Amino acid sequence: MQYIRNLILALVLLLAVACTGQKSTTVGSTTDIEKRIDKLLSRMTLSEKIGQMNQVSVGGEVSNYAEALRNGQIGSILNEVDPVKLNEYQRICVEESRLGIPLLVGRDVIHGFHTIFPIPLGLAATFDPALVEEGARIAAVEATAQGVRWTFSPMLDIARDPRWGRIAEGSGEDPWLDARMAEAMVRGYQGTALDTTSLAACIKHFVGYGAAEGGRDYNSTFLTERQLRNVYLPPFEAAVKAGAMTLMTSFNDNDGVPSTGNTFILKDVLRDEWGFDGLVVTDWNSMGEMIEHGFGIDRKDVACKAVNAGVDMDMMTFGFISHLEELVASGCVKESAIDEAVRRILRVKLLLGLFEHPYVDVGAGQAVQYAPEHLAAAQRAAEESAVLLKNEGVLPLKADRIRTILVTGPMADAPHDQLGTWSFDGQKSHTVTPLRALQERFPGKVVYVPGLQYSRENRSRFDEVVAAARRADVVLAFLGEEAILSGEAHSLADLNLIGSQSDLLAALKSAGKPLVATVMAGRPLTVERDLPNCGAMLYAFHPGTMGGPALVNILFGDVNPSGKTPVTFLRTVGQAPLYYAHNNTGRPYQGEKILSEIEAEAGQTSLGNTSYYLDYGAYPLFPFGYGLSYTTFRYSDIALDKEVYAKDGTLNVSFRLSNTGNCDGTETVQVYVRDLVGSITRPVKELKAFERVSLKAGESRRLSVQIPVSELAFVGLDAVRQVEPGDFQLWVAGDSASGEPIPFKVQ
Ligand code: BGC
Numbered sequence: 001m002q003y004i005r006n007l008i009l010a011l012v013l014l015l016a017v018a019c020t021g022q023k024s025t026t027v028g029s030t031t032d033i034e035k036r037i038d039k040l041l042s043r044m045t046l047s048e049k050i051g052q053m054n055q056v057s058v059g060g061e062v063s064n065y066a067e068a069l070r071n072g073q074i075g076s077i078l079n080e081v082d083p084v085k086l087n088e089y090q091r092i093c094v095e096e097s098r099l100g101i102p103l104l105v106g107r108d109v110i111h112g113f114h115t116i117f118p119i120p121l122g123l124a125a126t127f128d129p130a131l132v133e134e135g136a137r138i139a140a141v142e143a144t145a146q147g148v149r150w151t152f153s154p155m156l157d158i159a160r161d162p163r164w165g166r167i168a169e170g171s172g173e174d175p176w177l178d179a180r181m182a183e184a185m186v187r188g189y190q191g192t193a194l195d196t197t198s199l200a201a202c203i204k205h206f207v208g209y210g211a212a213e214g215g216r217d218y219n220s221t222f223l224t225e226r227q228l229r230n231v232y233l234p235p236f237e238a239a240v241k242a243g244a245m246t247l248m249t250s251f252n253d254n255d256g257v258p259s260t261g262n263t264f265i266l267k268d269v270l271r272d273e274w275g276f277d278g279l280v281v282t283d284w285n286s287m288g289e290m291i292e293h294g295f296g297i298d299r300k301d302v303a304c305k306a307v308n309a310g311v312d313m314d315m316m317t318f319g320f321i322s323h324l325e326e327l328v329a330s331g332c333v334k335e336s337a338i339d340e341a342v343r344r345i346l347r348v349k350l351l352l353g354l355f356e357h358p359y360v361d362v363g364a365g366q367a368v369q370y371a372p373e374h375l376a377a378a379q380r381a382a383e384e385s386a387v388l389l390k391n392e393g394v395l396p397l398k399a400d401r402i403r404t405i406l407v408t409g410p411m412a413d414a415p416h417d418q419l420g421t422w423s424f425d426g427q428k429s430h431t432v433t434p435l436r437a438l439q440e441r442f443p444g445k446v447v448y449v450p451g452l453q454y455s456r457e458n459r460s461r462f463d464e465v466v467a468a469a470r471r472a473d474v475v476l477a478f479l480g481e482e483a484i485l486s487g488e489a490h491s492l493a494d495l496n497l498i499g500s501q502s503d504l505l506a507a508l509k510s511a512g513k514p515l516v517a518t519v520m521a522g523r524p525l526t527v528e529r530d531l532p533n534c535g536a537m538l539y540a541f542h543p544g545t546m547g548g549p550a551l552v553n554i555l556f557g558d559v560n561p562s563g564k565t566p567v568t569f570l571r572t573v574g575q576a577p578l579y580y581a582h583n584n585t586g587r588p589y590q591g592e593k594i595l596s597e598i599e600a601e602a603g604q605t606s607l608g609n610t611s612y613y614l615d616y617g618a619y620p621l622f623p624f625g626y627g628l629s630y631t632t633f634r635y636s637d638i639a640l641d642k643e644v645y646a647k648d649g650t651l652n653v654s655f656r657l658s659n660t661g662n663c664d665g666t667e668t669v670q671v672y673v674r675d676l677v678g679s680i681t682r683p684v685k686e687l688k689a690f691e692r693v694s695l696k697a698g699e700s701r702r703l704s705v706q707i708p709v710s711e712l713a714f715v716g717l718d719a720v721r722q723v724e725p726g727d728f729q730l731w732v733a734g735d736s737a738s739g740e741p742i743p744f745k746v747q
Helices: 002-020 030-043 047-051 065-068 083-096 119-125 130-147 167-171 176-190 226-230 235-242 263-273 288-293 301-308 319-329 335-351 362-368 372-385 415-419 435-440 462-470 501-509 547-555 594-598
Strands: 055-056 076-078 102-108 202-206 247-249 279-283 387-391 405-408 447-450 472-481 517-519 536-541 633-640 650-659 664-676 685-694 700-708 725-733 743-744
Touching: 030 335, 030 517, 047 055, 047 319, 047 335, 065 083, 083 362, 102 263, 102 335, 119 130, 119 167, 119 176, 119 372, 130 176, 130 372, 176 226, 176 235, 176 685, 202 235, 202 263, 226 235, 226 462, 263 301, 279 335, 301 319, 301 335, 319 335, 372 536, 372 547, 405 435, 405 462, 435 447, 435 472, 435 547, 462 501, 472 501, 501 517, 517 547, 536 547, 633 664, 633 725, 633 743, 650 664, 650 685, 650 725, 664 700, 685 700
Parallel strands: 055 076, 076 102, 202 247, 247 279, 405 447, 405 472, 472 517, 517 536
Antiparallel strands: 387 536, 633 650, 650 700, 664 685, 664 725, 725 743
């Protein structure tokens, strides 16, 4: 199916080029790609075929790998971004190997190449797929200009436990939002037409990795097939439909089967149901790790299991290159399976035009890095992604009334840390921190006393910073997590602001000045205890290269905050996992008294036996979709066009949105649905649409959103995805916890 789509794409492209007479840098004769693959395959030895299935992380001198490249034993490399070296790698393959097959050069370009955008969790907080697509396109332009043609992104793992450090790398807890971001990133990386700026996307990690038990990275998952199909698979399916060229298997074992050896997900679902004809690569040594999992005896055994499960390329186990020949000889692996894998690898190389354009123009490549329009887009993304959690009239700050600004906290001037996890190529020297942005904007007004140089430093310098706070007109505290505290293998069991940061905020409060806490982190931290200690809290998931100016623009009101959180904020870590789209228990929480209230009313024990924690209830600190603005919005006259819909119909919900405050602003309208009774129990709410709407102060507009009834389908008791007739409810609101339900029926 995907092949046919690519073919159509190529035809449209060729037609467009023919019409405009423009010289194309596209892949050229894509229409005969399969024939070219047949021809190549017929000339390849088994050893050359297996070589294509081998991916190697390179480093040091090119000459270290020259012999293997010349002998056709490496199909892809990762972790080299020097364009001069990359050209040399390609030259050896193209000019000195027997068949001249170019390399596929991979890199983790996760939220930008040089120009770093907010971490993916922050990008999701924009609820702005168009901007996310633009960011991915910029990443592709910068990375491809330097010779990288494959990124290991987007990460589509649903994450409902903020202890998991990799929550930073995805779009959060919701499958529908994740799917929209997935499509946007795939389109952005690969481009609407394949050309020399196309960066092949790699959707990862397939699948369920984000459900790691206890939020501890790499841990086992126990997702049922139904849970996979209703929550974890849909973003991947959407990305496949959007044309993602490659996919990566995950590290986890789900229900006892490691993904890299899981025939059900890799063959039955991915290939047979979805028709994916792209390349499947393992995660780093995830094939080898099946030995640790206890799923294979040795490297030969796991190589056999992986290739037979549908893996095409081995990242860093060296299991294919060492054992596939003997596995074919012994009959454990059919040569036809190898041919299919190589076909899929060559297809990606041909689609990317690598045979026609293996080299990059080194000089031209440098010119596009950190281009002004790239920096401007990164700044816009950081502005749209920051979430205002609290504001007691402190923000926006009035610059003309301020003579002295105290800037403090470990994240105020931490260029590396504000870039967040997986920002290999973003340079500190190009990163604008809040301190730098403030100093440039308000020369002579900024006093910088860090208080804590880094989050876990001791509190020995608090007196100095509190004294400075007393002399200032406003205190801006930049707190959070250093980049190293989230991301791969960086899970946390305590989600309070790390080190002495909460104490710093409390100490600053004692100075009695307007105090704004800006938190930069890779996950939603448990900031409940910090909220009373500041007049306003702005939350930025690590905001990237232009985080400084973006945040300063928000603090001083040039930009009205519009980010909405793509994850639930917990009150305390013990509530994890807590997410809005949960099923109802038979005894839903009614907001009963919690322990402290019971103690206050000594003797009162009549709690009702419902589902909650005695000490923390069952509600979050902030719900999914939450975020304040400097203005206020009102939803009114919400109405569906019908009471009863056919299964093939479309819900049309109209409503009035009014900006009821004193400044222009942007609201992210969210539409949620609940299926009241099903063949299985269903989530209490599910996001089905969202839209950013900008309104002038005082403006009011009638809007409508259409949702195909087919969007209400799910995999029920009989294992078939379908819409089940019955009663439903719909909400139109500014977050997942607001609004009043409107009933409707499907028949
Ligand atoms: C990560 C992947 C990444 C790969 C290559 C692994 O450790 O899990 O997400 O793409 O390394 O760097």
